[in-house]
Amino acid sequence: MTFELPPEDTREALCFPHFPTRAQCFIFRNWEMVSPEVMASVLGCTAGEILEAADAMGLPVPPDTDPDWVTKGYITLIRANWHLLTYEQLALLLGRDTGWLAYVLKEDDFLSVKLGGKKPRTAPLRPEPLTPDGKRRTEQIRKTVLEARAALPERPAPPFDFAPAFAVRCGAPADERDDRFEERIVYSYCALYGDTFADRGLIDASFPDSLLSACRSLGITGIWTQAVLYRLVPFPFDPELSEGHVARLDGMRYLVRKLRKYGLRLFLYLNEPRSMPESFFASPSRAGLKGHTRGKESCLCVSVPAVREYLRDGARTLCSEVPGLGGFITITASENLTNCYSHSTPGTCTCPRCAARSPAEVIADVNTALYEGARSADPGVRFIAWNWGWYGRQENMNGDVADLLPPGAALMSVSEEKVKKTVGGTETSVVDYSISVDGPGDYAKAVWRTARERGHAAYAKLQLGCTWEMAAVPCVPAFEKIYRHMSKITACADVRGLMLGWTLGGFPSPSLRLAQCFYGGRVPTFEEVCGQMFPTADARALAHAFSTLSSAFDEYPFHVGVAYFAPQHAGPSNLLCAEKTGRRATMVGYPYDDLEKWRSIYPEDVFTGQLKKLYTGWARGVAELREAVRSAAGTDENLLRTLRWAEVCAIHFESVYDQCVFVRRRDREGVLDAGIISREEELARRLMTLAASDPTVGYESSNHYFYTVNSLLEKILNCRYLQQTGDRQGDK
Numbered sequence: 001m002t003f004e005l006p007p008e009d010t011r012e013a014l015c016f017p018h019f020p021t022r023a024q025c026f027i028f029r030n031w032e033m034v035s036p037e038v039m040a041s042v043l044g045c046t047a048g049e050i051l052e053a054a055d056a057m058g059l060p061v062p063p064d065t066d067p068d069w070v071t072k073g074y075i076t077l078i079r080a081n082w083h084l085l086t087y088e089q090l091a092l093l094l095g096r097d098t099g100w101l102a103y104v105l106k107e108d109d110f111l112s113v114k115l116g117g118k119k120p121r122t123a124p125l126r127p128e129p130l131t132p133d134g135k136r137r138t139e140q141i142r143k144t145v146l147e148a149r150a151a152l153p154e155r156p157a158p159p160f161d162f163a164p165a166f167a168v169r170c171g172a173p174a175d176e177r178d179d180r181f182e183e184r185i186v187y188s189y190c191a192l193y194g195d196t197f198a199d200r201g202l203i204d205a206s207f208p209d210s211l212l213s214a215c216r217s218l219g220i221t222g223i224w225t226q227a228v229l230y231r232l233v234p235f236p237f238d239p240e241l242s243e244g245h246v247a248r249l250d251g252m253r254y255l256v257r258k259l260r261k262y263g264l265r266l267f268l269y270l271n272e273p274r275s276m277p278e279s280f281f282a283s284p285s286r287a288g289l290k291g292h293t294r295g296k297e298s299c300l301c302v303s304v305p306a307v308r309e310y311l312r313d314g315a316r317t318l319c320s321e322v323p324g325l326g327g328f329i330t331i332t333a334s335e336n337l338t339n340c341y342s343h344s345t346p347g348t349c350t351c352p353r354c355a356a357r358s359p360a361e362v363i364a365d366v367n368t369a370l371y372e373g374a375r376s377a378d379p380g381v382r383f384i385a386w387n388w389g390w391y392g393r394q395e396n397m398n399g400d401v402a403d404l405l406p407p408g409a410a411l412m413s414v415s416e417e418k419v420k421k422t423v424g425g426t427e428t429s430v431v432d433y434s435i436s437v438d439g440p441g442d443y444a445k446a447v448w449r450t451a452r453e454r455g456h457a458a459y460a461k462l463q464l465g466c467t468w469e470m471a472a473v474p475c476v477p478a479f480e481k482i483y484r485h486m487s488k489i490t491a492c493a494d495v496r497g498l499m500l501g502w503t504l505g506g507f508p509s510p511s512l513r514l515a516q517c518f519y520g521g522r523v524p525t526f527e528e529v530c531g532q533m534f535p536t537a538d539a540r541a542l543a544h545a546f547s548t549l550s551s552a553f554d555e556y557p558f559h560v561g562v563a564y565f566a567p568q569h570a571g572p573s574n575l576l577c578a579e580k581t582g583r584r585a586t587m588v589g590y591p592y593d594d595l596e597k598w599r600s601i602y603p604e605d606v607f608t609g610q611l612k613k614l615y616t617g618w619a620r621g622v623a624e625l626r627e628a629v630r631s632a633a634g635t636d637e638n639l640l641r642t643l644r645w646a647e648v649c650a651i652h653f654e655s656v657y658d659q660c661v662f663v664r665r666r667d668r669e670g671v672l673d674a675g676i677i678s679r680e681e682e683l684a685r686r687l688m689t690l691a692a693s694d695p696t697v698g699y700e701s702s703n704h705y706f707y708t709v710n711s712l713l714e715k716i717l718n719c720r721y722l723q724q725t726g727d728r729q730g731d732k
């Protein structure tokens with residue numbers, strides 16, 4: 001069985017008029033990420049023609065091509081070329097086939113959703129001859145690029161080179177007592193999706209020793225990573241899908257041994273059973289497995305004994321074949337279609353078997369089958385059932401599932417879930433991913449209390465490093481808000497374990513050092529914590545600066561729609577468009593110019609007003625932090641990079657405000673705001689220098705790089721083109 005590629009959109013792909021030809025745009029976006037020879041094979045021309053075109057645009061020739069982009073940054077490449085290439089050309093660019101591309105788009109953390117669910121309609125891209133006007137504009141591009149690149153560091157930091165940053169320790173040693181929470185689990189900052197377990201090189205890249213050492217020094221006990229069960233164990237319904245599972249199990253054993261050297265354990269995040277395309281169920285032997293249907297996918301129904309046995313046997317095999325596996329974290333109502341109630345309610349479930357049962361029974365079946373299989377092989381393995389998405393499935397959902405779970409299973413809830421807050425007169429609430437709205441709230445406390453009363457350990461899922469509020473830095477230094485959140489968690493005696501972040505937030509940052517202060521013994525004051533994180537600086541001055549940053553972040557117009565769709569991750573790399581694109585923003589993917597979706601529940605005036613409060617208040621905090629750094633008694637690389645990340649946040653926050661105002665004026669008044677265009681160009685220049693100096697800037701493991709030096713250079717070209725367009729309109 002092969003996975004299907006997302007369907008092609010009926011609309012044409014976007015145009016990028018700041019380049020005379022689309023082929024130039026392609027070369028520019030992929031320069032030094034893919035070799036000229038590969039680009040030539042994609043375009044059907046010679047490498048010499050590629051080099052000539054690049055040189056004409058001011059790009060460095062010969063290029064210093066980094067092969068890591070294809071293995072570690074393929075999502076960045078896919079996103080950059082989504083509107084330019086056909087599927088066949090994309091696969092050729094990445095050195096793979098379309099079958100691999102289809103699998104990645106489906107299983108790499110909802111990548112197809114992040115790209116919009118459909119492929120923009122494109123014809124095969126080919127070189128085009130330049131017109132006289134195209135030659136003139138290409139010469140202008142060359143001058144702009146050479147001038148902008150001259151401001152870059154002489155030796156830019158290589159992308160993906162995170163080891164030097166991991167080696168920087170966060171402050172003074174912590175209290176040795178750390179028994180308040182039985183587990184403190186994070187995601188690897190640089191973990192790759194794909195077929196990581198099958199390749200020890202990819203394992204070492206995803207879990208480098210320098211990172212593991214840093215995590216252990218910060219009191220971390222476990223590292224979690226995604227796992228697709230049918231890729232790791234024999235899949236009885238279609239053995240072809242399990243091809244290579246023996247090698248993957250060997251890789252997992254290798255990783256478990258590697259983690260053990262640092263006192264860490266591996267936790268597998270399971271989202272099971274995975275849905276299958278309709279073609280899977282066409283076979284008579286599989287027709288009886290079919291459950292709830294959504295679109296072209298259907299569930300493997302867990303009310304069918306054979307499906308439960310597959311889950312039970314799969315977990316047993318994992319724990320038998322990989323001794324020392326730390327445990328499992330399950331999610332049963334995520335964006336992925338899995339069990340028959342993962343995307344339905346009793347009134348909408350199309351599975352006749354599960355429609356006669358309650359959501360709690362079905363979700364408990366998934367967890368019980370996995371738990372029983374795991375514990376039959378290893379009685380000491382941890383099992384954590386996450387209640388994400390359970391809310392609203394049925395009344396008393398948490399209590400009913402807790403009653404049905406085996407006693408040894410822990411129950412986890414997002415700490416800030418259902419917390420309400422009024423921002424700019426608009427009431428918002430949290431599902432997940434928030435630092436600006438801190439927990440724990442009444443909902444999470446009730447879940448934890450229910451867990452304890454039913455005999456289960458209670459776990460809190462937090463988001464301490466960074467969130468989808470701003471994911472382009474490893475750490476958002478709103479440390480006072482994080483301190484308050486951890487203080488309240490500690491005061492809640494029900495919590496026994498912590499999941500400290502999603503795929504983002506796993507960098508060994510000061511945020512994790514701050515959290516460590518709460519793992520045992522006396523909890524220090526916020527000022528004392530600042531002193532422990534950054535021993536060379538004045539703790540009082542730091543506390544004041546981080547308090548100012550936290551107060552500014554408190555103005556963030558939080559809603560999950562804002563977190564997912566607004567341009568805060570792309571910042572100034574998001575292109576300005578002279579005309580409305582009509583494209584809808586996608587989940588942490590393409591913001592486009594979709595102000596309506598960016599603002600979510602907030603009126604336009606309130607949204608832009610809050611963004612202005614955010615970026616102006618944040619700028620004050622950055623100025624205070626800069627002064628504290630200048631006055632420090634010694635050089636503290638940890639403090640310097642924290643300042644750098646704060647400066648990146650300042651650029652992004654101001655850019656989001658600018659983009660909102662630009663779109664409003666364009667759509668309401670028909671005006672391309674020249675002042676904003678100039679500011680966006682300047683912000684792109686500043687961010688380009690920071691990104692060239694620090695490989696963590698713009699990176700998040702499940703999205704790879706949101707932007708590159710080249711994409712920020714492209715934004716400069718985009719702004720120059722719009723300025724010239726505005727000048728021509730003014731002449732008329």
